[in-house]
Amino acid sequence: MVESPCWLVESRYIRVRVLDYHYPKFSARIPTLNFIDTRLNHQVLHKMDTTSWQSALQSALPKPTAGTTILTQGLDTSQVLGLTLCAATVVAYLLKTTNSNRDSKKYPVVNPPQSFDITGNTFREDFQRNGFLYVKKGNRLFPGKPFRLTTNFSKATILPPSWAHNIQNKPNLHFMKAIHQDFHADYPAFKPFAAGSRDDRLLQSVVRTQLTKYLNKITLPLSAETKLALDLTYRAPTEWKEFQLKDTLLNLIARLSSCLHGIIQRVLPSCRKLLDTLNQGREIVRPVIEERRALAKQGKYTPTNTDTINWFKKAAAGRPYNPVIYQMILSIAAIHTSSDLANETLIHLAQRPKLISELRQEMIQVLSTDGWKKSSLFNMKLLNACLKESQRLKRHPYKSNKPIMLSAMMRMATGNVKLPDGTVIHKGKRTFISTAGMSDPTFYNDPDKFDPYRFIRLHEEPSKENMAHLISTSPHHIAFGHGKHACPGRFFAANELKVLLYHIIMKYNIMLPEGYVSTHRKAAIMIQSDPQSHILLRARQPEIDIDSLSG
Ligand code: HEM
Incomplete structure (x- = not known):
């Protein structure tokens, strides 16, 4: 029996079926090429005669598009052979492009897993370190191109910075769902990490709307809290005195953040024992809530906006929702990130006395005219630039400055997501955006140099002035992420850090201990500022009485 090949040609794309087929003249058997089409069952078709294929194909397709042609009968030998070869070529092409284009597996893997590492433990440790x-x-190997990494959790695709705009608002790409998975949020001790991945985005909406809306109301209380916290932490040493920087900043930031909820700093330092901490948290928050409820019943409680x-x-x-859990996740999101940036910035400043005196000039000028207004913090452009430049770079222990993280905008796909080149990131897989844009020499002149003035210059460029703000995000500065999931707490963090640094710079002379060499703690793709950093402080008389400025 001679069966004819069957091609189904659609106008937009080509789907080819060549069924088992003998061509008697050459006695050649053309292999079966199965394109499994969800709409057609090939096995059934295979047993059908040509006419049945035709009607089966036509009835199986919901709406044959214009240009659809089904070629089956009435072909002579050379036509059949020619068409078969064409079909084989098309199939080969489709296999190479269409099929491989669909999956991110086509991207090169920088660190393929070793076959002898059956448990994956060696690999995980290696990735954590390196x-x-x-x-x-x-x-370096694939500049401006996607590549894949075998990470300590799974394979992840690192996308080039130029694709950040393309993926930034994709509904199927989530940040906190990835955090949920990484921090085992389904286990009781890690519950706070589940709070951010709720579909109603309660956490994000509170931070984005409430916290940001009331920023102007909390600048003055922030300043008052900073005064108290600094007095307790560093006091006012009349001689140079050395302090462990990172830990003291962590406590300071925890305290400042707590001026919003007044509670959580008592909980966070003990987060090593998470379950205990959760219980402690419950014990701390519950009485506050109960007291408020009781007062409300008597008509004596007026909720505050801050x-x-x-x-x-x-x-x-x-x-x-669980009020304790939400207080905890808020603190986790806010405190380590902000104290890390404060640490990094202070280490940069402590090495540059000229920059410090310029900052003091700026602060005196802005605050003596406007006091503690939201606009005052906005107008501290040099302080803004120092924070932004410190965030852009981390001082590298060996050679030069490096970005804070080597990839950011971590996303987990909750459905299939198409990338600009047609590649599909499948549900459950991870993507990141490379932070290479943060040291792109075509955007940042001499990118490895710590130069806060680059952002002052950017302020003066009409089309780019918005990119100079600490809170602005772009593929050239993604330390707060970018797009739909960009950090909603960055507006608060920016204000809090400016108030804190302002107090420190105005009230203390600062320098680094002699011979101090900064290192960073590297874990997987994160680089944290030096956890062992120390600083020397000596009290000074501020030019203006910042503690009695009004808002
Ligand atoms: C210097 C301080 C901070 C840094 C560097 C920072 C950094 C980040 C980054 C990189 C992301 C992921 C964004 C993305 O991938 O697009 C993020 C998300 C988030 N941050 Fe921050 N953050 C800081 C402070 C804060 C503060 C103070 C809060 C709360 C008061 C906060 C709350 C959040 C929340 C809720 C998310 C999740 C956003 C989402 O899922 O859509 N962060 N942050």
Whole structure:
């Protein structure tokens, strides 16, 4: 029996079926090429005669598009052979392009797993230690192109900075769902990490709307809290005195953040024992809530606008949520990130006395005219630039400055997501955006140099002035992420850090201990500022009485 090949040609793309087929003249058997089409069952078709194929194909397709042609009968030998070869070529092409284009597996893997590492433990440890080196290698080998990494959790695709705009608002790419997975949020001790991945985005909406809305109301209380916290932490040494910087900043930031909820700094330092901490947290928050309820019943409680416990209650609007857990995740999101940036910035400043005196000039000028207004913080452009430049770079222990993270905008796909080149990131897979844009020499002149003035110059460029603000995000500065999931707390963090640094710079002379060499803690793709950093402080008389400025 001679069966004819069957091609189904659609106008937009080509789907080819060549069924088992003998061509008697050459006695050649053309192999079966199965394109499994969900709409057609090939096995059934295979047994059909040509006419049945035709009607089966036509009836199986919901709407044959214009240009659809089904070629089956009435072909002579050379036509059949020619068409068969064409079909084989098309099939080969489709296999190479269409099929491989669909999956991110086509991207090169920088660090393929070793076959002898059955448990994957050796690999995980290696990635934890050297992950940042693999990202660097990928950036060097495939500049401006996607590549893949075998990370300590799974394979992840690192996308070039120029694709940040393309993926920034994709509905199927989530940040906190990835955090949920990484921090095992389904286990009781890690519950706070589940709070951010709720579909109603309660956490994000409270931070984005409530916290940012009331920023102007909290600048003055922030300043008052900073005064108290500094007095308690560093006091006012009349001689140079050395302090452990990172730990003291962590406590200071925890305290400042707590001026929103007044509670959590008592909980966070003990987060090593998470379950205990959760219980402690419950014990701390519950009486506060109960007291408020009791007062409310008597008509004696007026909720304030600058209190996160109230914000969550309002935003939840009757939906169930755990108030303790939300206080904890808020603190986790806010405290380590902000103290890390404060640490990094102070180490940069302590090495540059000229920059410090310029900052003092700026502060005196802005605050003596406007006091503690939201606009005052906005007008501290040099302070803004120092923070932004410190965030852009981390001082590298060996050679030069390097970005804070080697990739950012971590996303987990909750459905299939198409990339600009047609590649599909499948559900459950991870993507990152490379931070190479933060040291792109075509955008940043001499990118490895610590030069805060670059952002002052950017302020003066009409089309780019917005990019100079600490809170602005772009593929050239993604330390706060970018797009739909960009850090909603950055507006608060920027204000809090400016107030804190302002107090420190005005009230203390600062320098680094002699011979101090900064290192960074590297874990996988993260680089944290030096956890062992120390600083020398000596009290000075501020030019203006900042503690009695009004708002
Ligand atoms: C210097 C301080 C901070 C840094 C460097 C920082 C950094 C980040 C980054 C990189 C992301 C992921 C963004 C993305 O991938 O697009 C993020 C998300 C987030 N941050 Fe921050 N953050 C800081 C302070 C804060 C503060 C103070 C809060 C809360 C008061 C906060 C709350 C959040 C939340 C809720 C998210 C999740 C956003 C989402 O899922 O859509 N962060 N942050």
